[in-house]
Amino acid sequence: MTNNFKPSPPQPWLDNDAIAAWIFLAPALILLGFFLLWPMAYLVYLSFTSGSFTLTGIHWIGLRNYLRLALDPDFWQVLGNTLYFTVATVLPSLIIPLGLGILLNQSLALRGLLRTAYFIPSITSLVAVGLGFRWLFQTEGPVNALLNFLGFASIPWLGSTTWAMPILILLSSWKQLGFNMVVFLAGLQAIPPSRYEAAELDGANSWQKFWYITLPGLRPTLIFATITTAIFTLRSFEQVYMITGGGPLNSTNVLVYYIYEQAFALFDFGYAAAAATVLLCLTLVLVYLQLKTSGDES
Structure with missing residues (x-):
C-alpha cells in the first residue's frame, strides 16, 4: 500500500x-x-x-543606587508601609463589595439607585475625597466632635502613627468599593441559575450554596479583582499627598510618594528611578500572575 x-x-x-x-x-x-x-x-x-x-x-554609577536602597532603613520602612497598606486595603475592598454584589444581585427595591450610589466613589476625584477626609478627621473635625458628643476623648487621627494609616486604608477601600462591586455583579450574573436550583433540590442551605457554587463560580472574578485592587493600591499617591504627606514620622509614606519625594523634592533622580524600578517589578509580577491564572482558567 x-x-x-x-x-x-x-x-x-x-x-x-x-x-x-x-x-x-x-x-x-x-x-x-x-x-x-x-x-x-x-x-x-x-x-x-x-x-x-x-x-x-x-x-x-552601576548598581550603586540599588545598593543604597538595600541599605536604606527608610526605604525598608516605606516598603513595609506599602505592604501593610496594600494588604489592609485589598481585603475589605473584596469582602464588602462581594457582600453588596450578592445583595444587589437579588430582586431588591431601588436596586438600580443603590448600584449607582455605591459606584459614585469610583468616579469621584481622589484629590477632592482626600480634602474631605482631611477635614473630617482633623483634630477639631466632625469625627472628633461626634466622639466628644458621645463622651469620648478626641483622637489625633492624622497626627498619630497608629491611626493615620487606617484613615488612608479607609479612604482607599471606600474608593475601590464601587468598581469591585460592579465586577462581582458581572461575575454573579454569569453563574447559571440552574446550579442554585439543583442545589436547592438537594437540600443545600444558603451558606452551602455560597461556598460550593458562588465562590467557585467567582474564582476568575476574584483573581481579577484582587490583582487590579492591589495594583491600584500600589500606585496610591493622591491620598497620601493630600492627607498626611507621608507622616507622622514616615508612618504613612508609601512607595509612590517616596519616589516623588526623592525625585522632585531632593532631585535624586537616579535613586528615585531605582525605587520606581522596584515598584515596576512588583507590578509586573502581579500582571504576570493575572495573565497566568486567566490562562489556566481558559
Whole structure:
C-alpha cells in the first residue's frame, strides 16, 4: 500500500494577511512603544545613573543606587508601609463589595439607585475625597466632635502613627468599593441559575450554596479583582499627598510618594528611578500572575 500523503509546503512568514495585519497594528505599536516601552526602558537606564537634568548631566554609577536602597532603613520602612497598606486595603475592598454584589444581585427595591450610589466613589476625584477626609478627621473635625458628643476623648487621627494609616486604608477601600462591586455583579450574573436550583433540590442551605457554587463560580472574578485592587493600591499617591504627606514620622509614606519625594523634592533622580524600578517589578509580577491564572482558567 503506497502512502500518498504529501506534507504541505511551508507557509511564508509574510503573506498578504500578515502584511495587512502589521499595517493595521503599526500605529498602535508605535504609540505603545513611544509612550510605554521607551519610558520604561529609560527609567531602568536612569536607575543606573546619578546626577540631574542640568548642565552637569547624568553619569553611570552601576548598581550603586540599588545598593543604597538595600541599605536604606527608610526605604525598608516605606516598603513595609506599602505592604501593610496594600494588604489592609485589598481585603475589605473584596469582602464588602462581594457582600453588596450578592445583595444587589437579588430582586431588591431601588436596586438600580443603590448600584449607582455605591459606584459614585469610583468616579469621584481622589484629590477632592482626600480634602474631605482631611477635614473630617482633623483634630477639631466632625469625627472628633461626634466622639466628644458621645463622651469620648478626641483622637489625633492624622497626627498619630497608629491611626493615620487606617484613615488612608479607609479612604482607599471606600474608593475601590464601587468598581469591585460592579465586577462581582458581572461575575454573579454569569453563574447559571440552574446550579442554585439543583442545589436547592438537594437540600443545600444558603451558606452551602455560597461556598460550593458562588465562590467557585467567582474564582476568575476574584483573581481579577484582587490583582487590579492591589495594583491600584500600589500606585496610591493622591491620598497620601493630600492627607498626611507621608507622616507622622514616615508612618504613612508609601512607595509612590517616596519616589516623588526623592525625585522632585531632593532631585535624586537616579535613586528615585531605582525605587520606581522596584515598584515596576512588583507590578509586573502581579500582571504576570493575572495573565497566568486567566490562562489556566481558559
